[in-house]
Amino acid sequence: MMRQAATTLTVDTQGCGLVEVSNEVINWVAKQGMSQGLLTLFIRHTSASLIIQENADPDVQADLLAFFRCLAPEDGKLYRHSEEGPDDMPAHIKAALTNVQLSIPVVNGLPFLGTWQGIYVFEHRHVPHKRSVTMHLLGE
Amino acid sequence: MMRQAATTLTVDTQGCGLVEVSNEVINWVAKQGMSQGLLTLFIRHTSASLIIQENADPDVQADLLAFFRCLAPEDGKLYRHSEEGPDDMPAHIKAALTNVQLSIPVVNGLPFLGTWQGIYVFEHRHVPHKRSVTMHLLGE
Amino acid sequence: MMRQAATTLTVDTQGCGLVEVSNEVINWVAKQGMSQGLLTLFIRHTSASLIIQENADPDVQADLLAFFRCLAPEDGKLYRHSEEGPDDMPAHIKAALTNVQLSIPVVNGLPFLGTWQGIYVFEHRHVPHKRSVTMHLLGE
Numbered sequence: 001m002m003r004q005a006a007t008t009l010t011v012d013t014q015g016c017g018l019v020e021v022s023n024e025v026i027n028w029v030a031k032q033g034m035s036q037g038l039l040t041l042f043i044r045h046t047s048a049s050l051i052i053q054e055n056a057d058p059d060v061q062a063d064l065l066a067f068f069r070c071l072a073p074e075d076g077k078l079y080r081h082s083e084e085g086p087d088d089m090p091a092h093i094k095a096a097l098t099n100v101q102l103s104i105p106v107v108n109g110l111p112f113l114g115t116w117q118g119i120y121v122f123e124h125r126h127v128p129h130k131r132s133v134t135m136h137l138l139g140e
Numbered sequence: 141m142m143r144q145a146a147t148t149l150t151v152d153t154q155g156c157g158l159v160e161v162s163n164e165v166i167n168w169v170a171k172q173g174m175s176q177g178l179l180t181l182f183i184r185h186t187s188a189s190l191i192i193q194e195n196a197d198p199d200v201q202a203d204l205l206a207f208f209r210c211l212a213p214e215d216g217k218l219y220r221h222s223e224e225g226p227d228d229m230p231a232h233i234k235a236a237l238t239n240v241q242l243s244i245p246v247v248n249g250l251p252f253l254g255t256w257q258g259i260y261v262f263e264h265r266h267v268p269h270k271r272s273v274t275m276h277l278l279g280e
Numbered sequence: 281m282m283r284q285a286a287t288t289l290t291v292d293t294q295g296c297g298l299v300e301v302s303n304e305v306i307n308w309v310a311k312q313g314m315s316q317g318l319l320t321l322f323i324r325h326t327s328a329s330l331i332i333q334e335n336a337d338p339d340v341q342a343d344l345l346a347f348f349r350c351l352a353p354e355d356g357k358l359y360r361h362s363e364e365g366p367d368d369m370p371a372h373i374k375a376a377l378t379n380v381q382l383s384i385p386v387v388n389g390l391p392f393l394g395t396w397q398g399i400y401v402f403e404h405r406h407v408p409h410k411r412s413v414t415m416h417l418l419g420e
Contacts (some may be wrong), residue, residue, distance in 0.1 A: 002142045002282045044254030046194040052380045054326045059361035081199035089203050100192045105416035114324030136245035142282045184394030186334045221339035240332050276385035
């Protein structure tokens with residue numbers, strides 16, 4: 001019989017950077033006792049996002065940060081929207097270029113991630129934030 | 141008992157820019173009478189996309205447009221695909237960098253958006269278009 | 281009565297480029313005999329991604345490849361992560377800018393794609409790879 005489960009995870013970020021949440025996500029899914037299903041993660045913000053990336057070499061994260069910093073620089077002359085600080089509009093742009101939502105099939109009771117895939121909250125603001133990520137699971 | 145509902149929304153765009161559809165989406169979900177579920181929006185085009193962004197300051201939209209215009213400029217020398225006009229290939233690129241699809245958990249009968257999150261159709265062509273956005277809801 | 285189906289498709293890529301999988305996806309969905317539902321595709325890699333794009337003019341694919349090659353160039357000076365080759369970090373960036381996952385409503389037994397939409401695996405590495413794409417279908 002198909003059923004649903006949902007919860008909201010609070011993720012403490014430390015300013016610009018990736019925070020891995022794979023274990024929190026996997027543990028919650030495992031506890032729901034559904035062998036097959038669809039997991040959806042949704043971040044309820046516009047200056048942080050979700051990303052699945054390589055979880056082996058930390059240099060990948062440093063390179064990703066540098067790439068996005070360069071693509072959407074903190075340059076006051078570029079943006080009209082500046083009241084919330086010079087890092088706010090670049091944060092919205094970075095969120096637009098990545099994702100607010102990820103859906104992952106559940107196979108044998110677990111999110112069916114590839115070997116090198118980790119799930120991350122991507123914080124785009126300088127200051128640490130508490131970010132809400134809602135997890136929704138549908139399956140049986 | 142889990143059930144589904146679906147409909148297709150037609151969105152009139154006014155050329156390059158963001159058209160907010162949050163109210164249409166929220167009202168349709170509310171009418172389905174499902175307290176918990178998963179909402180999926182899918183845009184059936186390759187030169188317009190879907191985006192969740194800040195809905196408070198209109199400058200955010202102006203800055204986003206300027207960013208994408210600069211990232212994928214209308215420069216005839218850059219692209220082979222030009223038969224449909226100089227804005228067509230940049231439109232495909234902008235669609236590739238954003239999303240054709242968004243899934244949002246439904247909590248207490250409504251899409252569980254964050255306080256500042258609005259749902260937008262992002263038109264990438266100069267000329268106004270009628271865009272089809274299919275909404276699919278699964279829940280109970 | 282709502283039910284699920286899932287399978288994993290292996291896609292042989294020929295190095296950097298788009299491989300259309302629309303037919304494989306459509307045929308599999310058609311065989312499941314569900315008139316209405318939600319299809320989710322998930323690629324289990326961090327240097328290849330999924331993209332929905334115009335399937336009419338092959339020049340669109342060439343232009344997309346050129347755009348992403350220029351946006352995330354293979355330049356050893358730009359990246360720390362280099363052990364897996366000069367094309368590996370650009371591949372992670374391109375995957376971050378596109379998608380690992382796509383969900384598409386199913387209407388009348390088929391994925392409800394727009395007229396010009398094709399589903400592609402976007403290979404970001406130079407060498408041909410076997411890529412795993414998990415398909416999950418929920419419906420009735």
